[in-house]
Amino acid sequence: MKIVVLVKEVPDTYGDRKLDLQTGLADRAASETVLDEISERALEVALAYADSHADTEVVVLSMSPESAAATVRKGLAMGAAAAVQVVDEALLGADLGLTAEVLAAALRRIGFDLVIAGNQSTDGSGGVLPAMIAEHLDVPNATSLNSVEIADAEVRGERATDHGTMQVTASMPAVISITEALPDARFPNFKGIMAAKKKPFETLSLADLDIDAETTEASRSIVISLGEKPPRTAGTKIVDEGDAGERLAEYLVQNRLA
Amino acid sequence: MTDYSADSILVLLDVTPSGALSKSAAGLLGAAAEVGTPVALIVAAAGEGEQQAQDAAALGATHVIVAEHAAAGTELTVPGADALAAAAELVRPDAILVSNSIEGREIAARYAARSRSGLAVDAVGVARDAEGVVARHSVYGGAYNVDSAVTWGAPVITVREGSIDARAEAKPASIERLEVAASGRKAAVTGALEEEVVASSRPDLRGAAKVVSGGRGLGSEDKFVLVDQLADVLGAAVGASRAAVDAGYVPQSHQVGQTGVSVSPQLYIALGISGAIQHRAGMQTAKTIVAINKDGDAPIFEIADFGIVGDLFTVVPQLIAALEARKA
Numbered sequence A: 001m002k003i004v005v006l007v008k009e010v011p012d013t014y015g016d017r018k019l020d021l022q023t024g025l026a027d028r029a030a031s032e033t034v035l036d037e038i039s040e041r042a043l044e045v046a047l048a049y050a051d052s053h054a055d056t057e058v059v060v061l062s063m064s065p066e067s068a069a070a071t072v073r074k075g076l077a078m079g080a081a082a083a084v085q086v087v088d089e090a091l092l093g094a095d096l097g098l099t100a101e102v103l104a105a106a107l108r109r110i111g112f113d114l115v116i117a118g119n120q121s122t123d124g125s126g127g128v129l130p131a132m133i134a135e136h137l138d139v140p141n142a143t144s145l146n147s148v149e150i151a152d153a154e155v156r157g158e159r160a161t162d163h164g165t166m167q168v169t170a171s172m173p174a175v176i177s178i179t180e181a182l183p184d185a186r187f188p189n190f191k192g193i194m195a196a197k198k199k200p201f202e203t204l205s206l207a208d209l210d211i212d213a214e215t216t217e218a219s220r221s222i223v224i225s226l227g228e229k230p231p232r233t234a235g236t237k238i239v240d241e242g243d244a245g246e247r248l249a250e251y252l253v254q255n256r257l258a
Numbered sequence B: 001m002t003d004y005s006a007d008s009i010l011v012l013l014d015v016t017p018s019g020a021l022s023k024s025a026a027g028l029l030g031a032a033a034e035v036g037t038p039v040a041l042i043v044a045a046a047g048e049g050e051q052q053a054q055d056a057a058a059l060g061a062t063h064v065i066v067a068e069h070a071a072a073g074t075e076l077t078v079p080g081a082d083a084l085a086a087a088a089e090l091v092r093p094d095a096i097l098v099s100n101s102i103e104g105r106e107i108a109a110r111y112a113a114r115s116r117s118g119l120a121v122d123a124v125g126v127a128r129d130a131e132g133v134v135a136r137h138s139v140y141g142g143a144y145n146v147d148s149a150v151t152w153g154a155p156v157i158t159v160r161e162g163s164i165d166a167r168a169e170a171k172p173a174s175i176e177r178l179e180v181a182a183s184g185r186k187a188a189v190t191g192a193l194e195e196e197v198v199a200s201s202r203p204d205l206r207g208a209a210k211v212v213s214g215g216r217g218l219g220s221e222d223k224f225v226l227v228d229q230l231a232d233v234l235g236a237a238v239g240a241s242r243a244a245v246d247a248g249y250v251p252q253s254h255q256v257g258q259t260g261v262s263v264s265p266q267l268y269i270a271l272g273i274s275g276a277i278q279h280r281a282g283m284q285t286a287k288t289i290v291a292i293n294k295d296g297d298a299p300i301f302e303i304a305d306f307g308i309v310g311d312l313f314t315v316v317p318q319l320i321a322a323l324e325a326r327k328a
């Protein structure tokens, strides 16, 4: 079985994340970048399956700037067999529509039985790419899964919906996305880091995928204005001396909040 | 056949498993009415959807399209996208609004990919400028306001639940049934739904005016009841940090933050929550923030309007008693 995991590099959520007020793009210099935690969990689902099914090939795929290669390589160190990175200057500031077309084209080229994505990235947090990609590839989307069961020809799981959980089943090939209810990922160990250096790492351009980023056939989403809000500041802070509950009650009543 | 006005806004409304319109419907139609003529779309199995259509008109839909799809309710996402494609063809709207719920945004995703429309997600408002309908977003935990538009055609916009205060006036019901031919796109098959039990007397976390959230500091599922008690005295919704969710004190649907729900209430009370940046990303746009934490250095105090350094297990019961005494 061939499993392709979609991994994304994002600004570290533990740091200060900034948007460039001129371009409207994430300011990559302002913060550390990391492999998105949910991407790692998605990779863990694939690797855990591969651990017990020897004939499984796990490939990580990312569309990202060239500088993200080291982040993508972490996927190899964790245990993926190969990595594919789509890099092209024309992708700077790509919207969801273009990103989905590019990832779908790359997936067609790589080939897959199962695609595993995170349900939502921590920077775009669109939560839409897996379904968009499934549409382009004409395969089912079994998305937002809290649990995953991979069988020979189908994939099942418990989907987190807005009203509870629902069983869903998709025949493969399919695209699934997973939630943070799935386990944390393994850490790359020394052996994995060394082995990663010898694993195939393919870099693709838009020309390789036969995609024209400038096409006017698709409508694109663009930023038309951007403003920064002043950060919040601290107000009153008291140390409880036995009456803090009463003082808070008073504060709430005075401010018409209770 | 209905003549749809040139400024139509097509609004896909979610329906709950029990068959009611989702709570997001009022806000979606309210937003649509601000920028054009709201046309509601409801996806239903053959012969169904009548009551929801009536309800949509009462919430301000000028017209309601009930799209009948043979696989509605048995297949994931694809029937909704097929219905949206058929309705868009019929209405030729200026914009399409969909709830940013999991179901809603995935339908929007498939439809946008299929029609190659520009997609804007998680909007907290919509507006109209000379060129068309614009989506307003609040990103990186509310640190930035971003407006987006599309290069041509009708934008597909998903709207954050609970973010729209505008409401549209009730309209007389004008309902049209539309038989949707299945696209034949491969879909996942849905099975049994295990509905989450919700305390019906409590407001929804999304859109709530007041939220009381508990973190790891609550210590256990049993002790988390203190959060519920304070919420009930204040008429607030219950939220939680990811650590509290991970520890099993509350279901994931209560998680506030980066990977949970984003809230913007009048009042947000954080109990035993350190205020990690990912938590703050989901609540720092609240009007008033109150924090109780025994660690005076907890980062939550950096953004709290009223902070109490103390043990929540003594402060909160006293607070509840004081509030109840004032009510009596």
Ligand SMILES: Cc1cc2nc3c(=O)[nH]c(=O)nc-3n(C[C@H](O)[C@H](O)[C@H](O)COP(=O)(O)OP(=O)(O)OC[C@H]3O[C@@H](n4cnc5c(N)ncnc54)[C@H](O)[C@@H]3O)c2cc1C
Binding pocket: A013, A037, A038, A122, B214, B215, B216, B217, B218, B240, B241, B242, B243, B244, B255, B256, B257, B258, B259, B260, B261, B271, B272, B273, B274, B275, B276, B277, B278, B279, B282, B292, B293, B294, B295, B298, B310, B311, B312, B313
């Ligand atoms: C990609 C990513 C996404 C994330 N998304 C989210 C998210 O959406 N939401 C979220 O919340 N977190 C999220 N996190 C996790 C986040 O980093 C923190 O780990 C989490 O918010 C901590 O929760 P907490 O404050 O309840 O726990 P802790 O950090 O353990 O804090 C518990 C607090 O309780 C206080 N306390 C203990 N006992 C008492 C007492 N008796 N009285 C008063 N105070 C007491 C302690 O002083 C402490 O400050 C995310 C992390 C990552 C990496």
Ligand SMILES: Nc1ncnc2c1ncn2[C@@H]1O[C@H](COP(=O)(O)O)[C@@H](O)[C@H]1O
Binding pocket: A005, A006, A007, A008, A036, A038, A039, A042, A061, A062, A063, A064, A099, A103, A116, A117, A118, A119, A120, A121, A122, A124, A125, A126, A127, A128, A129, A130
């Ligand atoms: N640029 C990208 N490259 C590879 N995978 C991506 C990219 N962007 C998003 N994804 C995948 O799609 C998931 C959902 O992303 P999003 O729709 O941005 O919330 C992520 O968790 C990733 O698995």
